[in-house]
Amino acid sequence: MKKGIILTVIFLILTIWFIHQRETFGASPVENYKWYCAQCHGLNGKGDGPNATKEQPVTPRDHTDTKGMSKLTDADIENVIRDGGNATGKSTMMPPWGKTMTDAEIKDLVKYLRQLCKC
Amino acid sequence: MKWIKVYQKLIVVSFSMVFTGILAGTVNADVAGGQKIFEAKECGACHLTKGPNQDKTIEDKLKRKGPDLWFAGSKFKKEWLVKWLQDPKSIRQMAYNSIEKKNPGDHSKLSDKEASDVTDYLMTLTSIDVVSGTIQAKKDLMGKMVFEKKQGCYGCHLSMRGAKVAGGLTGPSLVDAGKRLQGDWIYAYLKNPQAIIPVKRMPTYAGVLNDSEMKSVAAYVASF
Numbered sequence: 001m002k003k004g005i006i007l008t009v010i011f012l013i014l015t016i017w018f019i020h021q022r023e024t025f026g027a028s029p030v031e032n033y034k035w036y037c038a039q040c041h042g043l044n045g046k047g048d049g050p051n052a053t054k055e056q057p058v059t060p061r062d063h064t065d066t067k068g069m070s071k072l073t074d075a076d077i078e079n080v081i082r083d084g085g086n087a088t089g090k091s092t093m094m095p096p097w098g099k100t101m102t103d104a105e106i107k108d109l110v111k112y113l114r115q116l117c118k119c
Numbered sequence: 120m121k122w123i124k125v126y127q128k129l130i131v132v133s134f135s136m137v138f139t140g141i142l143a144g145t146v147n148a149d150v151a152g153g154q155k156i157f158e159a160k161e162c163g164a165c166h167l168t169k170g171p172n173q174d175k176t177i178e179d180k181l182k183r184k185g186p187d188l189w190f191a192g193s194k195f196k197k198e199w200l201v202k203w204l205q206d207p208k209s210i211r212q213m214a215y216n217s218i219e220k221k222n223p224g225d226h227s228k229l230s231d232k233e234a235s236d237v238t239d240y241l242m243t244l245t246s247i248d249v250v251s252g253t254i255q256a257k258k259d260l261m262g263k264m265v266f267e268k269k270q271g272c273y274g275c276h277l278s279m280r281g282a283k284v285a286g287g288l289t290g291p292s293l294v295d296a297g298k299r300l301q302g303d304w305i306y307a308y309l310k311n312p313q314a315i316i317p318v319k320r321m322p323t324y325a326g327v328l329n330d331s332e333m334k335s336v337a338a339y340v341a342s343f
Contacts, residue, residue, distance in 0.1 A: 027177050035177045039218055039275060039289040039320060050218050051275055051287030084327075086269060093271040099323040 026105045029112035036097065037109070045116040058091045069117035077110045153240025156233050162188075165215075168244060172317055180318035185215050190315065191241040193249035194304040200241060203299075204234035210299070212277070212288035246307070248314040254302030254337045262339025265332050272336075275321065278343065289320060293343055302341030309333040 027035070034043055042048040045063035052060050063069060080088045082103075084096030097106065157163065170189030174180050191200070207226040214220040229237060266272045273280065275290035284294055296305075308315045309324050310333055324333065 031177050036320060036322075040287070043219070049289070050213055051289050053285070053287065055280075055283075055285040056274070056287070084270075084322075091271070092268065093274040095270060095274065095322045096327050097322055099326045 026102050029105070029108040032101060032105055032109055033112055036100070040093070045113075056093065058093050060093075063113055063116040064118075066117050066119045069113070070119035074110050074114075077113055078106055081106050081109060149236050149239040150243055151240075153236035153238065156229070156237050157240055160227060162227075162237075170244075170246065171314060174318040177318060181216055183216065187316065188241060189244055190246035190249065190304070192243055192245040193251070193307070194301060195241070196299060196301060197238060197242055199299045201234050201238040204229045204237055205231060210291045212292065218289055246315065248311055249301070249304050249307040251301070251303050254306045254334060254341060256297050256302050256341035257338050258342050259335045259338040261332060262335035262337070265328060265336050266339055269332075270324070270328070293340055296343040297341045298343075300341060302337045305340050306334055306337035309337060 026032075033041075033045075037045075038049050040047075040049040040051045040060040041063055042052070042060075047060040047062035049060060061068070076088075080090060080094060081101075082096065082098035085091045085094035087096065101109070157168070165183075165185030166188040167183070168189050168191075170187065172187055172189065174183070205228060207224075207228060209222045209224045209226075211222050214222050266278075272278070272293075273286035275287040277284055277286040277288070277292040277294055278296075279294060280286070286293075304315075309328070310330070311325060312319060312321075312323050328336070
């Protein structure tokens with residue numbers, strides 16, 4: 001009887017912890033990339049999303065460009081995702097995502113970009 | 120003599136009661152009729168009419184097949200909605216929730232009467248987070264500056280760039296947005312997107328733009 005109650009309590013705590021973790025950590029970097037970034041940078045990161053039309057003043061960065069991407073530090077990438085181009089001396093076409101994604105999600109995206117550029 | 124006057128008054132009162140009843144009945148009939156058409160055509164299979172939207176994750180959002188309408192009465196201009204339902208032209212270049220497929224532009228068309236009734240119904244759906252009378256459409260200079268320079272809104276939204284239509288394709292087109300949208304809705308969405316569209320591809324600008332900038336952008340877009 002006592003064992004049953006203890007097991008139920010442990011189960012409940014684990015369930016609540018699991019739900020809480022999911023909410024804290026948010027979406028996976030691949031999910032976020034495909035949902036937000038791919039609009040301009042393309043689903044494979046080649047800078048060819050549907051918003052990269054001929055008329056736009058700048059072309060989105062190709063995230064698979066090893067040479068170009070390796071010039072950026074993790075902090076550079078994190079800053080431009082969080083604060084956008086306007087705050088980091090780049091084009092304002094890159095919007096700020098700091099109020100959309102959590103810091104943890106942005107840090108995870110930086111790691112994902114490093115995989116895309118192999119750098 | 121006194122009795123005649125009372126009798127006359129009674130007649131006037133009962134006539135006005137009957138007339139008001141007929142009038143109210145007609146109005147309700149349009150709303151109720153509109154709702155019936157909405158249900159018969161299964162519009163609810165794609166459009167949410169009972170809000171607020173409870174989506175929490177991208178996964179939740181991806182299950183949706185069309186834009187929410189639970190705040191339609193706070194979002195759209197009535198004259199625009201009634202016309203659009205009869206001749207629906209794509210507002211989004213891409214299919215809903217997709218950045219790969221083009222919008223097939225196959226939204227169902229309604230007859231004049233159906234469009235009018237459905238509009239009457241949709242205009243009853245409102246959000247308490249949209250406060251009417253806050254935003255007046257105008258060619259606001261600060262709004263223009265934010266829209267074009269401080270933030271690149273046209274990165275995702277089509278809009279008029281001089282005499283030409285240009286811009287990105289993943290956001291709803293903002294060409295003639297002022298004919299379609301209420302400025303108060305634009306402001307409410309910018310200020311508190313969680314209350315209007317909790318999961319969206321557009322960045323959250325609350326906390327990036329200040330309140331006066333958000334009001335200016337809303338007024339500017341409402342002037343399109």
